[in-house]
Structures are given as C-alpha cells and as structure tokens.
Amino acid sequence: MSEWLVLMGAVIVGASGFPGLLFRRSALAGQWLTTLLAVFGAGLGLMGVCWFVRTGETHAIVRDWLPQGIRLNVAVDGLSAIFLVPVFLISLLGSIYGLGYWKQTEHQENGRALRLFYGLLAGSMAFIVLARNGYLFLFAWEIMALSAFFLVTTEDDKPDVREAGWIYLVATRMATVFLFALFALLHTASGSFKLFALTESNSNVTPGMATAIFLLALGGFGIKMGIMPLHVWLPSAHATAPSHVSAIMSGVILKMGVYGLVRVTSLLPNPPLAWGAIVLALGAVSGVLGVALAVGQRDLKRLLAYSSIENIGIIMMGLGLALIGRSLGRPDWVILGMAGCLLHVCNHALFKGLMFFCAGSVIHGTGTREIDSLGGLAKLMPWTALCFIIGSVAICGLPPLNSFVSEFFIYLGLFDTLVDTSKPSFAVAGLAAAALALIGALAVACFVKAYGAVFLGTARSEHSRHAHESPLSMLGPMGVLAGGCLVIGLAPSLIAPALVSGIVTWAPNVADVGGRLAALAPLPWISIMGCGLVAGLWLGWSVLSSRLRSNVVEHASTWGCGYIAPNTRMQYTSSSFAQMLVDLFAWALHPRTHRPTPFPLFPQQTDFRTEVPDVMLDQAMLPTFHFVARLFTWLRFLQQGNVQIYLLYIFLVLVALLLWP
C-alpha cells in the first residue's frame, strides 16, 4: 500500500510540469494546475511515508523493464522513508512558494520550463530513493542531475548563471562517471543489478572490491554532497539558481548524495575501521571549513550554500561514527551516529529550505543578494525577519530547535567513544566533538552576521530602503518550515520511530534499536528543557515588558558615543564583522583583503573589503582544466589538413598493426 502511494506521488509530481506546457505563456492557469498537481502528488507521497512509518508494512514492486536483467524494482524501507520526507515536503512547499516568487506572468520566457524541470527533479529524486535496482538508481540519478542543471540555468542570459551551470554540469558528470563504475562493480560483486545487502554467502565480494566500491561511492556521492574538497560546484550553483530551486538543491539534492552513501555502506559487509575514520575526518573538515568559508561570504545565498557544506559535514560525522560503530561492534555508536545522521538530514532540509525561502523573499523584496547593501529589513519585512531568525537559531544547532537534537545525538556518540574504554576503542573520535563545538560557535558567528547585516540596523542602500514584504504564498511555506523546526525541536520523540526504522534498515543486526535509543538519548528531557526554555523566555519577556510598562520609555536615536550625527554608513559592515574570523582562518581560506591605508591628512572616501573566493575552484580545479585544454589544443597539429600526411597515418598504422606481437 505505502509503496503504491509513494510511487503514484512520485509519478504525479514528476509529470506535474507537463500539462503546464499546453497553456499560454501569459496565462497563470498553467502554473496553478502544475502547482495543484505537485501538491497533490507530494501529499500522496507523504501519506505513503506516514503509512509506512505507522504500519511498517510494505512490499517491493518488481516489473520487467529492459534486457540484461534490468528490472523496474522499487520499494519503501526505513531509509527511503526518512529521505522521502524532505523530497516531498520541500518540493510541495517549493512549488507553492513559486506561485509568488516565480509568477508565470512575470517570467513568461522561462516559467513553464522551470516548473517542468522542478517536477521532474522532485519525481526523479523520489525514484532514486525508491530504486532497488542499480540501473534504475543511475537512471533516476542522471534525470535528477540534468533537471537540476536546467533549473540552475533558468536565467541563462546572465553570464554568471551560465558559468555556474557549466561548473555544476561538469561536476555532476564526474560524479556520474564514478557511479557508472560503482554500480558495474556492484553488479560484478552481486551478480545482478538488484541492490541487496552483500555477504560472503550471497556474493563474491572481496575486501579489495568492497573498498573500491566504497571509495567510488565516496567520490561519486561526495561530489553531489559537496564534501570538501569536492564542493566546487555547490556555492555558485546555489547562489545563482532561483531561490526555491536553491532550497530544493541544498535541502534535498545534497541529501541524495547522502542517501547514496548511506545506502551503499548499508549494502557492503563488515566495513573496516578506516572507512568510518575517513568519513568522520572528512565530515569534520567539511564542517569547519564550510562554515569558515560561510562567515567570509558577502552574498547571502553563497553564505547559505557554504553553510550547507557545513551541515553535510555534520551529517557525515554521524555516518562516520555509525560506520566506526559497525566495524568495532558497538551498537550504541551505530544507533547514535545513524540517528544523528538521519535526523540532521531532515533537519537540514527543513531549516535550509526555510533559509533559502527567506533569502528568496529578501531578493523578491529588495532585488539584491549583496549583504552589504541590505540592512534594516526587520521593520519592512517583519515576517521574513522572524522566519530568518528562527532558521538561524535552528541552523546554529541551538535549543530549543530541531538541529540541536540531531547534533545532540552525534555529540553523545562522540563522547561515548571516549567514555567506553573497552578494547578495541577509537578514542580519537572524541576530538571530533571539539570540532563540532567549533562548528557550532562559528555558525553562531556566521548567522549573527547574516541576520544582523541583513535585517537589523538601518538600510545601507536604496534596495533595502524600499523593500516590501512578500505575499502569503511565499510566507506560508516559510511558516510551515519554521513550525517544523520548532516541533522537532520540542518533541523529538515524534520522529523517533522513523529514525528507528531507518537505523534498523541500515544495520539490521543491531537488536532492539528502539529500546536502546530511548536508553541512550533522553529525548523526554530534551522536550522538557525545550518547553522550560520557552516558558522561561516568555516569563522573562513578560517581566521585562511589565517593567517597561510601569516605567517611562523614551525613544531616541542610537547613542553614537558622543558623535552627534551618526549615519547609516557608520554601521558595522558584514565584512568588518567577519574580519577577525577570516583572519583566523586565513591559512585555509586565502581571503582577498582590500584594505586601503587612508592618506593624506584628509583622506578620500574609501572602503574596506574582504572577499573569500573558493580556493579549491580558483587555484586547483580551473588551472588544471585550462592546462589540459591547452595540451589538447597543442595536439591539434596532428590534423593539419595535409592529405599526404593523412595517408601516411594509414600506412604507419598498417605497419604497426602488422608488427603487432
């Protein structure tokens, strides 16, 4: 039952864009129809997921499809269920958001194409998660990658959009190359395209082959997840895409990479310790560097994009912990790590979707993403501001919101690696907890900067001076996501069953996951403390406001420390705010600092700027590509247009082959 609901949902969402093609460019009806279809399909899908989580009953759907034993084989299980939630939720909200953000009447030239690929993207991702056949997985994977490309290049008349799209396309094709090899190897190992857990008995998988598969998965899915240093495509793509696209890219597409890695690791038998260690280390690095890069950004959406890298890092830390647990036979670590990993997947989808929606609303209201030309929006766009601050608190993993819970799991697991002294131990993992703490603190810095510079203080430019609040069609989805963050944060026990079934699917040999999880992580306490916190805040607030009511309250301009004419340009800019941190991480970020020395006695107007370009892209990837291209152009002399030489080639080949051993 559940699988049919999900399948139908996926198909409907995937096809939702096609009817819209039949409508006139200038008509809104097509957009409405598409949106309704998408909402309906996604709704069905979510129903299916809930059904599965409640009843747990499901059956695989298997049909013959293509020769060579390629069958249409889809099923829902714990892992799929967890990953299906973001897929359907974000695509549902995204298409509603689009009603206001990308109105057909305002974007006649590309609106229909956008919605077509939006639907395709969502549908294909649902299929990725459902696929139980390597070929089907690849198939859906590529559809996803390509529709994402078309979504990124929606406004392809802008050069930066074209460049972003191109980099994305190259990166995703690299990933696909890895996956081709990966699934072919899996086929060799298991003897069929069917994806099932390999063991010594049911497969001829050798340790070497398993490692190869793991590394290929890490490479292929890593690119898609944007692990450092494979993240090069991510920032520009997220920044230049329309915001509801950025939301689904960051919120869901990256998760498909995670899903792939999680799924493949679940298939391979007894992983060596190194795998977990690698994943954990990569996670820590991505987390710290990702957020450090985020702090330095001046483009709101680039900032969010880098913070996605950070969160992927956190997710990977969870996965790494779980892997370590599996190789050392510590069910506790498996459970905590996996719970953290899976829950953070959902959380990140919620709050990152929320943040990109907010960013979109800011762009919609002001027409710019430049943090330093915004400011003071909290008064003009109160609801967006509220959603943004909720998202920021969530993204920093602060209580009482959702991502605190997932990080809580991971922290517990990491601490446990130190506490549990029985051999063989892996206490070094404990250090990752410190890294996680650093990530948290940096995230606070990053999002205080973002919120402060965008919404607080006073307007820094005309853009933000004439901003206007977004329509309900955009605020609604944002509200829903913000609510989701709060609910999971206050009542994590609600989502625990889903997590449990996910963990069970990933590590079937761990007994009594539900019981252990309850024992390991005091979720009720989190709820209690969360509610306590909220109540306390409410109390404090009412105390303050009562005092304010009883006492006189005046309003004046900000105290300029004796300076009588403070003006908006005196505000701290985001660059200055981030400067100290950027300097701290200069060894990794190679920031470009524009710091003019004021001269002469009455200096001209000048400005201070720090830009943090992507080192990996600018100093590693692009140079390599250009070098190869130059090499190839040099090889062009082989074809000089001289027919005698051509005939000589034939002759030489002839001789060479005749002398073939």
Place this chain on the structure above:
Amino acid sequence: MNTLVNNTIHILLAVLLPPLLLGVINRTKAIFAGRNGPPLLQPYYDLIRLFQKGSVFSTTTTWVFRAGPVVGLVTAAIAVLFVPLVNSTAPISFKGDMILFAYLLGLSRFFTTSAALDTGSPFEGMGAAREVTFACLAEPALFMGLLVLARLSGRLELARMLGDSMASNWTTSGAALALVLLSWFIVLLVENCRIPFDDPNTHLELTMIHEVMVLDHSGPALGMILYGAALKLFIFGALIVRLAFPITTSSAWLDWPIFVLGMLIVTVVIGIVESTTARLKMTHIPILLVASCLLSGFGIILLVR
C-alpha cells in the same frame, strides 16, 4: 539531607550569590589599587535601582533588542541548574546535559550579539564581532575539558563529571585535570569579559567587548544584562570550584559553606589576576585562547595515549 533541601539551597545560592561575586572582585581590585572601592553589596543596589529606572530605546531597534537581555538572563538561569555545587547532584541532570549547558550559553550569545547589532551603532557591532570571534575559540576549549572529564568519570552528566569521583581522579591523573583547570580558567575570563581579555569598567568604547555591546541598553533591560552576567560568572566559578576543590565531606551542612568559600576564593583570584595583569592587545587574544584549547587538548592526549 534530602535532595529537596539541597536543590532549594542550590537555587537560593544561584539567585542570591552572583551579584556579591561582582562586588568581591571589585573590592579586591580596589584594595590592590589602594582605594576603598564600592561596598560589597553595590551590585545589588545597582540592580534594584536599574529595575525601577525608565529606559531609552533607539529608534532603529526592534524586538530583538529587547529579547537580548531576556534570553541572556533566562539561559543563564537554566544553565545554572545543571551545575553541581557541592556533590555530584544538580537540580536537573540527565545524560548529555553538558551539551545543552554549552548550547544554552551559545543561544544567549546569539541574542545578545544580535541585540547589539540591532542598534546599528558601529561600536556595538564591533563588540558583537569580538564576542562571537572569541567564543569560537572558547567553545572548543570548554568541550575538550568536558571530554577529559567524561573520560575520567565515565559519565555523561555534568553533575557526575564534576562529581565525587573528582577527588580520586586528581590522584590518578592530576596532570590532565590541571591542564583542564588552567584552560577553563582562561575560558572563564574570556566568557565573563575579564582582564586580560576585556576591561569591564574601561571607558574607551573602542577597546571594549561586552560592555560596548550593551551601550544602548538602559533601565530594566540593563539590569537583566547585569544580573545575567553575574549569573554567568557564578556558573563558571562553580565549574572551577568543582574542578579545583572537589571536597565533599560527609555532612552537607559542611559542604555548602566550603563551596561558598571556594567560590569567594575563585572570585578573589579573578580579582587578583585582573589587577595584576594588563589587557592584552586585541590581536593577541586569539593566541591565548588557542593555547587554552591546546591545553585541554593535551589533557585528552594524556588520557587516551
């Protein structure tokens, strides 16, 4: 003595003691400076007066500006419930509460700095920037210390980590604990904006961290901030006390005075440090913080090697 009484005392202390600590520090510094200084209870007077004062709000500010002080106070008030004072119990204690403890402080930081930015004043922005920057280095130090304690005590509740086992741990692995003590003392100084990191009663805005963030706050809001700061000092003081003097006698009637004594000692030490050292150059502060991270990092290495 039953836990109920213990908890009441705990809460009473948490409510009443903090302002006194400020007073003690100021008095110590005054003595070092050869002045009489303000009376020990001066902070209480200030608080009471502030709560009766009217307030001025900048026209640029929003609700965030008012939320800042509230969050700062409330989070501190909740965090204090996790900290053990006399033995390995606290009013609230559950597995992993130390993480919530740390993140509550993070939450307060988020809102106080946001409130600072809300005014749009360059100086408060400056202060906020410094606050978050230094916190980035203090946080890992705090966690490394927690890791050491978790390793030693084998428990994941803050109360237990700093609990009875502490005394014995000093004998078994004192080196690691000493390192943690040192690094946490640094954390205490930076988290509470004490010299050598910040001068709570300097008068040059350019050099301030915490004080400059609250320039625009006035009246009850400022009072809440002041009280929250004191509470924070109390919290970290308590941590240091549990680390440095893990003395738990048989009778609780003895324990509480001992704790208060320890607390006073700590505050005096802070006062001494403040009056004997000069403020660090802003650019040198990160180095000291990194050092504190490394200290507790070594602590871990010592344990897991």
Place this chain on the structure above:
Amino acid sequence: MSQFLDPLLIMALALNFVALGVSRIRAVINAIALQGFLLGIIPLFLHPDIDIRGIVLVAVTIALKGFVIPAFLVHAMRGADIQHEVNPVVNFMSSVLLGAIGTGLALAFSYTLPLLEEHTNLLLVPVALSTVWAGFLMLTTRKKAINQVLGYLLLENGIFLFGLLLLDAIPFLVEVGVLLDLFTAVFVMGIIIYHISREFSSIGTENLSELKE
C-alpha cells in the same frame, strides 16, 4: 612458360622505379600504363591453361589499365592545363632510394609468408608488395593531386598483381567489379581534379589544406 614470368615481373618492378624517378607527369603516366599492360598479359603466362573468361578478363584489364585510364588522365591533365613537373616533397633520388628499401623489405616480408609450393620460387608476391609500397610512396611524397591519383593506380596495380595468384579462386564477377570500381574511382578523381584546377587555378595540394583541426 613461366620462364617468361620473372622477366615480366622484374620489368613491372623496374617500372615502379621509373614512376618514382622521372620528373615529368606524362612519363609517370606512361610508366604506369605500361605496367598496367604487363599486368594484363601476366595471367597468360601464370595460368597456361586459361579459359575464355580469363581471356576476357585479360582483355578488360589491358584495355582499362593500359589504355583507357592513362588516356583519360592525360586528357584530364590537358583539360586542367597542369604544369608538367611533378614537384615532389622529397627529391627523386631519395624517393627512388626509399622505393629500393621498400622493395627489400617487401622481399623479406614475403619470404616469411607461407606460400603454395607452385608460388614459392616466384617473384610475384614481393613485386606486388613493393608495388603497393611504391604506390604509398607516390601518394605521400607528391604534391600535385594528379600524382596522388597515379599513386593510387600504382597501389591498385600492386594489389591486382597479388590478385593474379588467385585468378581461379576469385570469381570473375568480383574481378570485373574490382576493375570497374577502380575505373570509376579514377574517373571521379579526374573530375574532381578538373574542378580543383578550376577552383584554385592549380592542383598543388598546398591549396587543399584549408580544412584543419
């Protein structure tokens, strides 16, 4: 009567060198025409008991290779008023030398090939191969398009020469088809040369290197 065979083959071989060595295109054409003629008559000696269909083949070969094609080429040359020098990439001496080397190699290679005993003491295979080689030489070392056609002819001659070994194995139809194809090919090439000379007012292939990379 195979005692006449080897002299004929030697003559055909010698004609390769003539074709490579002479500087006037007309001379090259003549050499190749003569070689074609020899190729035509060789079957008579190779297969004494030759049947009517062989005779026809001989006739066709002689007609095409010996007369029609050369005549056509001469005509094309005149039509396209081509200067009569060959102007090679490498000078004549060295191309002859290369030809000689090639012949040596061809001999060496052909001795490694296991032949039927009636062919073992026959120069036919080496001559065929060295003619192929000579054809390649001309194709690759001559500038003018018409020389490439001639080189192609030389190549074909070599192959045809080898084909004579299996006169009774290869069906008549195929042989004729081969000859017709050869003729058509040369015919079309001639037409193109004509166009080329009209288009570029010379048939030096240096003009024909517009398309590259």
Place this chain on the structure above:
Amino acid sequence: MAYLLIGFPLLMAAVTFAVPSNRWRPWMLPLGALGHLILAMSAVFGPASAESITGLGGWLLLDALGKLVLGFLAVLFFLLSLYAPGYLAIRSDRPNRIICANLFAALAMMTLVTLSHHLGLMWVAMEAMTLVSAPSIYFNHNSRSLEATWKYLLVGSVGIALALLGSFFLAYSSLKAGRESTLLFDQLIEDAPHLAPKWLHAAFVLLFVGYGTKMGLAPMHTWKPDAYGEAPGMVGALFAGGVTSCAFLALLRIYQICRNGPEADAARQIMVTMGLLSMAFGAVFVVRQRDFKRMLAYSSVEHMGIMILGIGIGGTAIYGALLHLINNGLTKGVMFLSAGNIHRAYGSKFTDDVRGAMQRVPLSGALFLTGFLAITGSPPFGPFISEFTIVNGAILSGQYLVAGLFLALLAIVFMGMGVTVLAVVQGKPLEGTPATGIHDSVSTGAPILLFLALVLLLGLYIPPPLEALLRDAAALLEVKS
C-alpha cells in the same frame, strides 16, 4: 526479395534522376524511402524473415547482423528523407538532381553491403558506396566542400584498396590451407581455425585498416571532420549513421571470421586499442572546437571507437556495441539535422558568431542541446543504456583499466562538447550577427522530433523483436568455446 531490396532504390535513383523539376524532385526521396522501409521491415521482422533471404547462389544472404543493420539503415534513411524536402526547399538555389539520385544509389549500395554474404561482393559494394556518396559532399560547390570531397575520396579509396588486398590475403590463405576458397562467410568462418596465423593476421590487419578507414577509426578518420563539416546536415547524418554502420558491419564480418581463428586474441586487443585510440582522438579534438559541425564529426569518431571497443571487450559489451550502433546513428541524426538548421539560421557554423540558438531557433536549439545530452550518455535516451552496458561488460570481464579509460574519455568528451554546445545554445544572440531569416519550420523540425522520439523510446524500452534481433546478432559474434 533480396533483388527487390537492392533493385528498388536503384530504380528510384533512375526515376529521381529523370524527374525534371528541381522543386518536386526532393519529394521522391520520402516516397522511395518509404517503399524501401516497407520492404526492409518485411524482410527483417515480417513473415518473410522466417525463411532466409538469399540470392546469387548464396552470395546474398540476410543473417541477424545484416537484418540489424538493414533495418536500422531503412529507418534512418526514411527519417532523413522526410527532412530532405524541407531542407532542399531552403537550398532551392542549388540543383539537387545529383544529390537526390546519389542518395538512392548510396542506399542501394548500403543495402547490398548488408545483404552480401561474400567477401569480394561486400568489397565491391563498399567501394561503390564510397563513390556514389562522394558527390553529395560536394553539394555546396565551394572550395571547402571540394577539398572535403577530394580528401574523402582519396583517403577512402586508399583504405578500400587495402581492404581488397586483405580480402585477397584471406582468400590466398584458405587456398594455402588446401580449402577451396569461395570467399563465402560461412566457408571462411569454418576454415578460420585451420588458416595460417601469419596470413590470417596480415589479412585481418589489412581489412581492419581498410574498413576502419571507411568507418572513421582514428587515425584513419582524417577525412571525417572535413566531409561532415562541409556536407549538408542530412548527408552528414547519413554518413555518420549509415556509411559508417556498413563499414562497422564489414568489420564485424571480419571479426566473425577471425574470432575462432588463431589470431583471435590479437584481433580483440587491436580492437580495444584502436577503440580507445579513436575515443582519445575524439576527445582531443572536440575540446575547444569552434566549428560545431566538425565537433559532431569528432564525436562520431569517438563513437565508432566505442563500438569497436565494445566488440573487442566481448561478453555483454557486444550486445551493448550493437545497440550503440542504432542509438548512435539515430542520435547523430538529431544532432546533425538540428546543427544544419542552426547553421542555416545563422549562416555560420562557428561558435564565434553562433550564440543563443535557444532564442533564435528555439526548437532546433533545444533539439541540439538534447541531442548532445543524449549522445553523451544521459538518460532517458538510448545511448545511456548502450554505453552503460559496455562499461558493465568491461568490468564484468575484469578489464578494469579499459573501463576506467573508457569512462575518463567519456567524461572528457562530455566536457569538450559541452563547452561548444552550450556556447551555441545558451545566452543571447550576439549583436551584429546577421539573421538569415530562416526559422524553425514543421518540415525541418518534425523529422528531428521523430529521431528524438526513437532515441527516447530506445532509452525507455527495447521492443521484444529488436531485443531478439540484437541477441541473435550478438550470438553471431560470441566466441565459441
């Protein structure tokens, strides 16, 4: 039946040649193509396909391989012929008598290749095909197309000549082995194990180089970019899909003979090496290629490499290679025709002038982009299946290095082509690029859509008859053990 298949197009050629009106002549193409299609389909799938189609005393025989290629050719030619009238209407300034007649003649010769079961006959057919298809390259009658024709003819003829020598070697070797040499494939396949390795090797190499030249394997591909670059789009498509497929079929025949002989391993190694080499050449030359029609030519070189590679790898890869023959041909149809439209719309085929095709000719631009994605192996299009099947075959048979190189080269080609294609399709048309006033029209758009539809169909579902045909054909190339 066999005679009909070959005779009908010849007849049509004659008729077309006779038609006086330059305006109505092109309409003969769809007519004749339809007839040929019907004949071919009935021969391949129809009831006639049950009993073997033979002629000339066994010289003509339609086996599974032949059926596969013949069916494909018929479809390809039919779709191209649908495009022809629209295109030739645009080019009404040029007389089209020669090209129309020649296209039919070429079709006849291709059909003959697919039918011929005799080494010599196949050679004759191939050579004839080379010759009759030459004039259609010269359609534009300018110096560039002339040069292209010349190179095509010379390189092609030399190659073919070598193939002839190879055939002779084969014949002689079977004589040497004391068999009567009929040059019939069955005979040769059966003799192969007994032939002298030296002769067999030499023969294989000569035939491989010879027909490889026609197929356009690097480095004998040199005629290809010139010919494809200068010929009209539909001729390019016919070459890339049809002529090369015939050459490929010839190579398959040779492999079929050698696969059980003493030289089988060497043959496979050579095929793998040359396949990878061709892919490498394609990769090198598509990168930063300014002329998008030449780019297609190099892509064709690459895909010829892929097919040969698949055969060389063996196992399931053979199936993949045969499937790729069809996928590649059809997708190339999409690309060449849309490229032709873009070329016409801008009057240039260089990325320096051609930008924003998506805006000026939306349909052709979109089709060009889609074709690019399809040909580089993206779902839901056919080549995805075939290329993945080949990789899978390589890895299944443990040839990891080959698989790795294959994937790497695919990626490079993807990037190389991507730069050019996206430059053409995306963005805004540059200011000052003259619009020729030629836009998308049903007559030049619909046939491409049909091509694309087929490519899409093959990506989503392989019809059982085709599946069976592919399996039989692959079985003919399996190594007997």
